[in-house]
Amino acid sequence: MTLKSLGDLPVLPLPESFALTAAYNDDPFHEKVNLGQGVYRDNNCQPWVLPSVREAEETLYNRQVDHEYLPIAGDSKFLTNARELLFGPQIASSKNITSLQTVAGTGANHLAAIFCAQKLCPKNVFISDPTWDNHHLIWREAAPNVMQLLYPYYDPSTRGLNFEGMLAKLESSAEENDVVILHACAHNPTGIDPTREQWKKIAEVVGRKKLFVVFDCAYQGFASGDADADAWAIREFYSMLFTESSSPSSTPAGMFVCQSLSKNFGLYGERIGALHLITPTSTSPEGAKAHLVQAVRAEISCPSLFGARIVHAVLDDAELRSKWQEDVQIMALRIKSVRALLKSELERIGAQGDWCHIEKQIGMFSFTGLSSAQVQELREKHHIYMLSNGRMSLSGLNESNVAYVARAIRDVL
Numbered sequence: 001m002t003l004k005s006l007g008d009l010p011v012l013p014l015p016e017s018f019a020l021t022a023a024y025n026d027d028p029f030h031e032k033v034n035l036g037q038g039v040y041r042d043n044n045c046q047p048w049v050l051p052s053v054r055e056a057e058e059t060l061y062n063r064q065v066d067h068e069y070l071p072i073a074g075d076s077k078f079l080t081n082a083r084e085l086l087f088g089p090q091i092a093s094s095k096n097i098t099s100l101q102t103v104a105g106t107g108a109n110h111l112a113a114i115f116c117a118q119k120l121c122p123k124n125v126f127i128s129d130p131t132w133d134n135h136h137l138i139w140r141e142a143a144p145n146v147m148q149l150l151y152p153y154y155d156p157s158t159r160g161l162n163f164e165g166m167l168a169k170l171e172s173s174a175e176e177n178d179v180v181i182l183h184a185c186a187h188n189p190t191g192i193d194p195t196r197e198q199w200k201k202i203a204e205v206v207g208r209k210k211l212f213v214v215f216d217c218a219y220q221g222f223a224s225g226d227a228d229a230d231a232w233a234i235r236e237f238y239s240m241l242f243t244e245s246s247s248p249s250s251t252p253a254g255m256f257v258c259q260s261l262s263k264n265f266g267l268y269g270e271r272i273g274a275l276h277l278i279t280p281t282s283t284s285p286e287g288a289k290a291h292l293v294q295a296v297r298a299e300i301s302c303p304s305l306f307g308a309r310i311v312h313a314v315l316d317d318a319e320l321r322s323k324w325q326e327d328v329q330i331m332a333l334r335i336k337s338v339r340a341l342l343k344s345e346l347e348r349i350g351a352q353g354d355w356c357h358i359e360k361q362i363g364m365f366s367f368t369g370l371s372s373a374q375v376q377e378l379r380e381k382h383h384i385y386m387l388s389n390g391r392m393s394l395s396g397l398n399e400s401n402v403a404y405v406a407r408a409i410r411d412v413l
C-alpha cells in the first residue's frame, strides 16, 4: 500500500519504560516513586556513578586523549577485557570467539538479529514469555521475515520457571537454525533463572536440535554480585557445544552473546556493549566477522569511544578492577536488601497474599504478580510507576519509601 501522506502514519505509544520515566519526571507529587525503568539508584533515589568509574574518568581526563575514529569492529583493548569478563580468561582466548563493539546491549541484539535474518535465514525466533519488550521490537524491525514464537517461561501458579513448558516448546516446534533468545542471568522481567542442572538440559536440547542461541547478557553481576557466577550459563554452553571435544552432530551453526556494560558499570547513556559470535572449532569465523563488520559500517560506521575507554581503564587495572567488583556487589546487595525490606513490610502490615517470591527472585526486578489494573491504580492514586505486567524495578525502593509503597500495594490489592 502506498502512503499518501506522512500524516496518515498512526501515532505510536512510547516504549513503556521510557514513557514511565517521562511521566514520573513530570509528576509534581512529593512522594512519587519510580519503579519503572531498569536503572540503578542509590538509597537516596539518585543515579550512582560507580567510584571505580569515576576514578577511571579522572585518569582518562589527565591522559588528554584524542577523539579519532575507532576501527569498525571497535576498540580491541576494550573487546579483550569485555570478552574476558564474560567468558573468563581461558575460554576468552579461544580462536572461535569473534567480538565486536556495539551500541550497548540493544545494538548487540539488533546486530545479531540482522545477521541471523540475512545469513542464517531461520524460520523462527523463540522468545521467552514474558521478555524485555525490546526483543520483540528489535526482531520485528530487523528481521521481519522471521516468525516470532513464544516459549513458556513464567508459571503464574508457582511464580516460578515453567521449565517443562519451555523445553516442550523447543522440542516440539524448533527446527535446525531456528534462533532461541535466552537471558544469561537475572531474567528481565521475571527475576527467575534456570538452575545449573536446567541450563545443562537446555544446552542439550539446543545442541541436539542445532538451534542458534542468542544469549542476552544485560545484568552480569546483578544476579549474585559475582560477575563470574553470573556468566556460568554462557560458559557452560560454550564448553558443552563449541569446544574441540564437542560432538559435531550436536554443534549448532553458532551462538551469539549480546553483552551490555550499561548496568554493571552504570554507563547507561554511554551505550557501551559488545557482540560475541561463537562458531564451531571446525569453521573459520573470518567470513562471518567480515559480514558483521559490514553491517556495523552501514549502520554506525564505527562505534563510539568514551564507554569503551572507561571499561578498559577499569578492567585493565588490577586495583580498579577489584574496586569495580566491590561496586557491583554494593549494587547487588542493596537490591537484595530492599527485596527483604519490601517483603517484611508487606507482611507486617498484613497485605493479603504470599510475598516470598519477592525475596526469591534475583537481579534488578521483581515480577510482583500485581495485575495491570492494580498497577494502574498504584500510578493514578499513589504516584508509583511500574510496568503494567507487574514488573517492579527494585532499585527505586529505599528505606525512606518502602513503607509508602507497601501501604499503597495493600490498598490496591
Ligand code: LMR
Binding pocket: 017, 018, 036, 037, 038, 039, 132, 134, 188
Ligand atoms: C528496562 O528493561 O527497563 C531497561 O532495560 C531499559 C530499557 O531499555 O527498557
